[in-house]
Amino acid sequence: MGWVLSVEGSKAxxxxxxxxxxxTPGEVQATVGRFIGVGTAxxxxxxxITKLAVPSQGGKDNDYAIAQMDLVGEIRWNVAGKAYFQRGxxxxxxIGDPAALLGGDELRLIYDVANANTIxxxxxxxxxxIGAYINVDDMVAKHFAVLGTTGVGKSSGVALIMRQILxxxxxxxxxxxxxxxxxxxxxxxxxxxxNPRNLKLPFWLFNFEExxxxxxxxxxxxxxxxxxxxxxxxxxxxxxxxxxTADRLSIRKNDPKxxxxxxxTPVPYRLQxxxxxxxxxxxxxxxxxxxxxYGRLIARIETVRNDPRYAFMxxxxxxxxxxxxxxxxxxFRLVPNGKPMTIMQLAGFPAEVVDSxxxxxxxxxxxxxxxxxxxxPLLFVCEEAHRYAxxxxxxxxxxxxxxxxxxxKEGRKYGVFLALxxxxxxxxDATIISQCSTVFAMRMANERDQAIVKSAVSDAAAGLLGFLxxxxxxxxxxxxxxxxxPTRLKFSEMPxxxxxxxxxxxxxxxxxxxxxxxxxxxxxxxxxxxxMMSHKLTPEADELDQAxxxxxxxxxxxxxxxxxxxxxxxxxxxxxxxxxxxxxxxGQGPTLRGIRKS
Numbered sequence: 001m002g003w004v005l006s007v008e009g010s011k012a013x014x015x016x017x018x019x020x021x022x023x024t025p026g027e028v029q030a031t032v033g034r035f036i037g038v039g040t041a042x043x044x045x046x047x048x049i050t051k052l053a054v055p056s057q058g059g060k061d062n063d064y065a066i067a068q069m070d071l072v073g074e075i076r077w078n079v080a081g082k083a084y085f086q087r088g089x090x091x092x093x094x095i096g097d098p099a100a101l102l103g104g105d106e107l108r109l110i111y112d113v114a115n116a117n118t119i120x121x122x123x124x125x126x127x128x129x130i131g132a133y134i135n136v137d138d139m140v141a142k143h144f145a146v147l148g149t150t151g152v153g154k155s156s157g158v159a160l161i162m163r164q165i166l167x168x169x170x171x172x173x174x175x176x177x178x179x180x181x182x183x184x185x186x187x188x189x190x191x192x193x194x195n196p197r198n199l200k201l202p203f204w205l206f207n208f209e210e211x212x213x214x215x216x217x218x219x220x221x222x223x224x225x226x227x228x229x230x231x232x233x234x235x236x237x238x239x240x241x242x243x244x245t246a247d248r249l250s251i252r253k254n255d256p257k258x259x260x261x262x263x264x265t266p267v268p269y270r271l272q273x274x275x276x277x278x279x280x281x282x283x284x285x286x287x288x289x290x291x292x293x294y295g296r297l298i299a300r301i302e303t304v305r306n307d308p309r310y311a312f313m314x315x316x317x318x319x320x321x322x323x324x325x326x327x328x329x330x331x332f333r334l335v336p337n338g339k340p341m342t343i344m345q346l347a348g349f350p351a352e353v354v355d356s357x358x359x360x361x362x363x364x365x366x367x368x369x370x371x372x373x374x375x376x377p378l379l380f381v382c383e384e385a386h387r388y389a390x391x392x393x394x395x396x397x398x399x400x401x402x403x404x405x406x407x408x409k410e411g412r413k414y415g416v417f418l419a420l421x422x423x424x425x426x427x428x429d430a431t432i433i434s435q436c437s438t439v440f441a442m443r444m445a446n447e448r449d450q451a452i453v454k455s456a457v458s459d460a461a462a463g464l465l466g467f468l469x470x471x472x473x474x475x476x477x478x479x480x481x482x483x484x485x486p487t488r489l490k491f492s493e494m495p496x497x498x499x500x501x502x503x504x505x506x507x508x509x510x511x512x513x514x515x516x517x518x519x520x521x522x523x524x525x526x527x528x529x530x531x532m533m534s535h536k537l538t539p540e541a542d543e544l545d546q547a548x549x550x551x552x553x554x555x556x557x558x559x560x561x562x563x564x565x566x567x568x569x570x571x572x573x574x575x576x577x578x579x580x581x582x583x584x585x586x587g588q589g590p591t592l593r594g595i596r597k598s
Contacts, residue, residue, distance in 0.1 A: 001030065004038060004097045005066070010089070012038070012047065014067040014099050033464065033488055034126065035102040036069055038093045044075040045093055046085070046102065046110065048486070050464060069099075072485050075109060085110045085484065104130070110484050119164035121157075125475060125488040132478070132489035134161075136168045139438045139482030140379055141412055145420040147453060148442025153474035155500040157440065157491045158381070158421055159186040163498075165379065166190060166340060173333045174341040175365060176381040177358060177388075181347040182500040191341040192333065196312045196348045200330075201360065202323060203271070203313040208233065208263040209399045210356045214313070215300050218352035218397075225297040229263075232277045236269040237261040239277070240320050266324060271305055271317040309350045328368060331361065334376050355397035358388050362403030366416050374415025380407055385420040386427040401429065408435040425452045438482035443471040457486075464488070 002016035016030050030036070032052055038045040051068035073087040102110075107130050114120065118133040146161070148154040162174060163186070176183060176191075184193045203211060208230065212221045215229075238261055261267060275298055282294035305314050333340050344361065346354050365380050382388060382404060389404045390396045407418045408431075420436060422428050426448035433456050441453050445468075454465050457479045464477055464486060471477070474491040 001101065002064070002067070002099045004093045004095055004099065006095070007092055010071050012069045012071060012093060014038075014069055016052075016065050016067050016099070018063060018065050030065075030067060030101060032467065035107065035485075036067070036099050037075070037102045037106060038069075038097050038099045040091055040093055040097055042076070042091055044106070045071055045089060045091075046073045046075060046106075046485070047071045048464065050466075073110075075106060083109055087485070111487070113484060117168075119161075119168050120492075121160055121164060122474075122489050122491040125490055128490075132487070133484075134164075134438075134478070134482045136165055136482075139480075140165065140169070140172065140417050140419075142437035142481050143408060143412070143418045143420075143435050144438035144440070144480070144482060145385075145422075145425075145433055145436040145456075146440045146442070147422060147425045147444065147449070148440075148476070149423050149444050149446070149449075151473075152443040152471070153491060154421065154423065154442055155182060156494055157442070157474065157476065158383075158419075159183060159498065159500050160491055160494055162341070162381065163187065169377075170340070171377060172340070173336065173376060173378045174381060175332060175361065175378060176341065176343050177346065177361070177383050178343050179346045179354075179384045179387070180502050181345040182502045183343050184345065186494075186498050186500055187341055187343070190339055191343050192330070192339045193343045193345060194331075195345040196309070199312045199344075200315065200323070201312055201327065201357070202268070203317060204237075204268045205266055205324065205327065205364070206313075206356065206360055207266075207363065207399070210359050213356045213397060213399075214310070214353050215304055217304070217350075218355070222293070222296075224293050225300070228278065228281075228294065228297055232274060232281070233263050233269065234261045234265075235277055236274040237265060237267050239273045240269050241267065268320050268322050268324075270320045271301060271314065273320075275301060307350075310353070312349075328364065332365060332368065332376065332378055355388065355400050358382075359397060359400040359403050362388075362400065362407060366403065366407050366411060366414070369411065369414035369416035372414075374413070377415040377417070379417045379419060380411075381419040381421065383421045385422045385432075386424045389429045389432050391427055391429050405429065405432055408432045425449050425456075428452070430455070436480075438478070438480035441465060441468060441477045441479070442475065443473075444468045 002014050004012055005015050006013040014036065018030075030049060030052065032049050034049050036047050036049060038047065047069035049067050050070055052065055054065050071089050071092075073085060074089060074091075075083055075085050077083050104127060107124065107127055111124060111130055111133060113133050113135075114131070117135055117137050119136050120131045120133050122132045124130045124132055146154055146158055148157075162176070165172065166174065166187070178184070181195075184191070203214070206214060211233075212226055212229065215221070241261075278294055278298055282291055282298075304310055305317055329335050331342060333342055346357070349357055362380065362382075365378055368376070369378060385404070388396065389401045393401075404418070407416050411418060418436070420428070420433060424446075425433060425444075426446065430452060433452065436456070439453065439457055441457075444450055444453070450465060450468055453468070457465065468477065471488075472490075474493070475488065476491060477486065477488050479486045
């Protein structure tokens with residue numbers, strides 16, 4: 001249908017014959033994104049059209065067009081005459097070499113590469129009969145990113161990829177950061193879902209920067225108080241280990257190195273020992289004007305310790321047991337027991353310590369890979385990645401950025417791999433995103449986001465990214481090591497019950513004609529206060545709460561109650577007050593239905 005006019009580097013210009021559409025069903029014509037084959041003496045060069053136009057001096061009667069093509073690979077033949085595809089170009093075309101659209105046979109040779117190392121995630125947009133396969137080993141081992149604005153099917157695409165990886169790589173563990181609590185339903189019994197109710201993350205596993213961030217609730221620490229902590233924490237660790245007597249510790253308090261522990265050594269210590277050491281030092285101060293800063297520091301520690309929202313950290317703060325082995329095994333599914341995946345739901349954590357929690361997870365994932373020599377390969381999936389490693393270094397939490405960056409730069413050496421998910425790549429650290437060798441780019445309208453993606457993609461066909469704003473739902477341009485060629489594909493559609501969905505939604509049918517009543521408001525207030533009470537629920541209370549939830553589900557299925565509607569932030573949410581369970585001093589948590597009956 002045409003021939004080569006010029007060649008420049010990895011690009012070529014073609015003169016293509018054009019004519020009116022024949023109207024034949026399934027007719028294929030040359031347009032942007034289509035693959036073109038150029039015949040040479042020894043191979044069939046494969047390129048993709050990135051620009052198409054009629055000559056500037058031509059008119060409506062012109063029967064040809066000029067196409068710009070990026071060269072991406074070539075089809076060659078071995079000594080036995082069998083065709084195979086390879087990326088890159090070994091022999092460039094010459095002027096006059098013939099060009100034609102690639103047919104189904106050539107596309108299958110390039111893309112239909114199903115084997116033990118590939119996963120199928122959808123089909124080619126150009127030909128829906130040809131599956132889109134990804135080399136899972138290359139994609140995972142060299143990091144990957146899924147980028148796209150809200151509402152384009154990004155979360156469902158991520159869930160699809162993760163499910164396929166679980167099938168193809170049973171040896172791989174997956175740890176997924178879930179900021180909006182939307183992935184729990186996507187993986188069934190194959191994933192362990194962690195949240196503040198069932199997570200046990202001892203405070204002593206936090207390094208110094210992270211625990212300071214916790215004590216000061218996300219605000220910068222007071223310099224003098226932070227200096228005191230830096231001296232006292234190693235002493236508290238040594239005190240629990242029994243390496244020195246209390247008297248000797250107090251004598252050597254100005255030399256933390258003498259304890260053998262640093263402020264970041266991951267060994268247990270007790271908060272009561274920490275407070276006692278601060279109090280002891282405060283009592284020996286000759287300059288009484290220095291006393292208030294010690295008192296304020298103790299008050300900060302006690303305030304956080306007694307806040308029920310931090311129970312996942314401080315529940316056994318004064319026990320001092322070494323549970324690091326159990327915590328690592330649970331978090332990263334080192335002994336999977338049929339659940340090789342962890343979903344860390346962040347929506348229920350105190351907002352001021354979310355960054356610290358993510359930092360701990362990233363850091364421990366990398367450190368375990370480092371000290372185990374990569375014995376248990378782990379894929380760390382970071383949703384909303386721009387929140388934890390922002391491009392503006394004045395934003396975010398420094399240790400979290402450092403931990404994510406360390407996985408991106410060095411993790412593959414130790415079997416720790418990274419998947420970045422974000423709708424704002426322009427707000428994500430460019431150095432980190434550049435470490436991802438496979439990129440799935442979905443619809444993005446923002447020019448800054450498009451520019452960042454273009455700079456991160458090294459493929460010859462990166463010019464296709466100019467068409468990102470026109471992609472449909474679930475459509476994606478895939479680039480990099482994990483795909484045979486840069487191409488436009490469409491993710492497979494997942495069953496409705498497996499689609500990601502926030503747990504905050506769908507608690508009842510929305511009914512705009514219903515208004516909230518005083519009973520509903522009272523129930524919300526009681527639930528609100530209950531979350532801030534200092535008592536702890538017992539295991540028996542948890543069982544009762546689950547039994548109440550099961551009973552509610554059974555009754556609702558038989559006789560669905562009329563939902564009340566809560567109006568807030570401009571959107572209506574149907575919430576059923578009958579399903580609320582409120583903590584009480586005896587830990588039994590009666591439902592609102594029980595309160596009404598009594």
